[in-house]
Amino acid sequence: MVAQQLGYRHINVGEWVREKGLHSGWNPEFECFNLDEDKVVDALEDVMGEGGCVVDHHGCNFFPERWFDLVVVLQANNTELFDRLQKRGYTAKKISENIECEIMMVVMEEASESYRPEIVKPLPSDNTDDLERNVGQIVAWVNGMMAAAGGR
DSSP, X not given: OHHHHXXXXXXXXXXXXXXXXXXXXXXXXXXXXXXXXXXXXXXXXXXXXXXXEEEEOSOOTTSOGGGOSOEEEEEOOHHHHHHHHHHTTOOHHHHHHHHHHXXXXXXXXXXXXXXXGGXXXXXXXXXXXXXXXXXXXHHHHHHHHHHHTTOO
């Protein structure tokens, strides 16, 4: 929704990994591909150099800092997150791993350690009201940054 409103390209990293073979094989324990970070960065390098991209992924610490002007970390309460993951058909182990990561704020910590503090923005993402508010907030942040940079 953010990419659509801004006229940007949406890059779902998980889809790129599957479609372009940017992995080192299947992980049966977590029922997902083992992402190859080097392959992902190589595949995205030219696209990210063009700018105007919204990159959608559950981790960020392997992406070059120069790629991003804004890093948004969506956070959900554990009950909501559990229900979402269960509806997706995730295994108990995969749900547990995801809940533990959310409790420990792993993604927020990775983002805070990998990017300038002023560009890392946590937002609640528990329901559709949050979704709509977040889209508006992110679009406003981007538009504000663009105006401050002289419209680039």
